[in-house]
Amino acid sequence: MSRTSHALCATGALAALALAGCTSTAPPATGGDGGGAAAGPIAVSAGDTTCEVSAPGAPAGTITFSINNTGDKVTEFYLYGVGDRIMGEVENIGPGLTRQLIVEVPDGGDYTTACKPGMVGDGIRAPFTVTGTATRSVDEDTRLAEATAGYQRWVNSQIEAFVPKTQGFVDAVKAGDVEGAKALFPISRTYWERIEPVAESFGDLDPKMDGREDDERDPGVEFTGFHRLEKDLWVDGLQPDSGAIGDQLMVDAKDLQARVATLELTPVQLANGAKELLDEVATGKITGEEDRYSHTDLWDFKANVEGSQGAVAALRPVIDEKDPTLGPVLDERFKAVDDLLETYRVGDGYKLYTELTEDDTRKMSEAVDALGEPISQVAGVVTS
Amino acid sequence: MTRLSRRRLFGLAGAGAALAGVGAAAGCTAAAEPVPGPAEAVVPFRGARQAGIVTPAQDRLHFVALDLTTDDRDRVIALLKKWTAAAERMVAGAETTPGGAVNRNPDAPPDDTGEALGLPASSLTLTFGIGAGLLDKLGLADRMPAGLAPLPGFTGDQLDPATSGGDLCIQACAQDPQVAVHAVRNLVRMGFGTTTVRWSQLGFGRTSSTSTAQATARNLFGFKDGTHNLKAEDGAELDRHVWVQPGDGPAWLDGGTYLVARRIRMHIEIWDRTSLSEQERIIGRDKGEGAPLGKQAEFDLADYAALDATGSPVIPTIAHIRLASAENLGGTRILRRGYNFVDGSDGQGHLDAGLFFIAFLRDPHGQFVPMQSALANSDDLMEYIEHTGSAVFACPAGLAEGAYWGQSLLEP
Structure with missing residues (x-):
């Protein structure tokens, strides 16, 4: 889920622009002929509310950023291409630390830098x-x-974020901290939901971690995982075995992490994953089925859309090459969904599903339908 | 008991008089274009008038009303062009795109959804209409024809906003229901991102004949409906009552017509407990033959002046056919093209059944409103029906070669 407010992003962008204005070293306009790196790394000063990049651009080739976290929150730094395609990223930069991002950018064009203090949200962005x-x-x-x-x-x-966030959630369950666990539940699930098709590709893990109470199970197999703990927290109260359920969830989460590291995906799988995530939204989130006890479905909704966007963004250069009309449509419709979800934001989270009206869910359904059709074309375009 | 009105719309058996303008209509039978019987029949897509209006009524309907989700005129135009191309292909019995159902990249979803693959054209017609909302959203309110002004409320209306209105509509009629549903489904799919379905209605059997070559069909009350309907062969009468004439309003609608849709729920269980004589008195016709009360044959003219031995009118003063007759309405006639529907059941042990009334006319407020008003206030049929949905659309004239749906409005 993205909790960074747009106001914050705007501030960041202004700051970056202001900074760019007083930088006299514009990038060389001559076409790079390979490896045209700027002299020395581009310094990035990443605060809790600012993201100051010392140059507004660079020649194509290998670009090095040196990111210094001047704030109090753990931060991340991203370089995005069109459609938020991730060109490179560096994560988990602790307060006071400096890390380098070395990224290959072979093609000239418009890119975006982003710091993500707190490692959430769209980040503080600036054009590059x-x-x-x-x-x-x-x-x-x-x-x-x-x-x-x-x-x-x-x-x-x-996955790297999912494991510690889930640990925090499980720790709260085991400590009997119901309110704390409730607050962490949708956050932990955000990382899960972003990569749901990948997680679901491991057919043994998904039912254990994300199964629902009324799913069919083999005899002797219990209802476990996120939704079991959700039910404990919101409906039944913590049970004697809640801690054990949490421990098993962590074992499975780490198992998932180990397996994902060796996963090999094809472009068609990416494209189909992007589509499946929207299908999840349409059939599970807009209906309120997924989080039927906590009603935090909109967090999952947002995460599914982000996951879909992540897969599409990775494929974007191929899409742009094969069907230049599709990318802009995807951009516009992803934005429409994002903009709509923003209207349901409450603080760092979202309205509960039970607070939505029929008109609300209708609007969501329309926006997802509008996005789902072009998304369904991606696999065919990529393989055409 | 309150009287219900809607009924008239159907032009139930009795109504014949009303709509068709009894006398006149009866006289003007003539050989017509062939009834769309053969499954292979293809109705021409382009021409002076849109198909699906005076085209002999096909047996099946899928009607959809959509709302725009954008106010971007260019995007709407792009969709209308895409729709027109697909509609022209489907009407001819083809897929939405060449080879669209199966003959493409296996990694991509097929362009065409495929359920009409191998089915003949089945006389499919696709008729396009524009609602007031489209003009408002696209900043074209200065071209709003007067006929798109909202209808007044009528006595007994139980309109559900979820099944009323719409920024545009597509009426799909065919001899095969799967062909009609396929057409609507594929057009809806193309519209995602620009349009969204507001409501849709299936109809399983025509209740009107729009050609003298067709037998009169029966509605779910069991009566012949539309005996005196306006028909394709009525030439000058159509110009007078159906086709918008130059000078009526904004030029983009010249040669077109208005479509009034009313979803009329019938309380069929109550009706079925009504005696035959009561049913016939309510309608004003006999049930078997469809003749006006006091007459022998379906197409005999009703005699509204005739009295029985006790001095009472043979056709009761509140009989449906009398109230809806041209005589009662100052000569007003409309072209009815409605369909029977059963939308499952209502959860209380009754069929959710009725008549999806569709009428084409030149002036909704001058023709439909007075007729419906007379029926709503007096018609005994109102006890057995209620109007649950309502919409008015403007259907432009037919398309010349190369033109697209709505072009006369959007790019005159």
């Missing part, structure tokens, strides 16, 4: 212009391989 084109031979296979590798990186980053 890459000029020229680095020499390289990019055939279709290379682009597809870059797409899957990029998505793999993103999935791994989600």
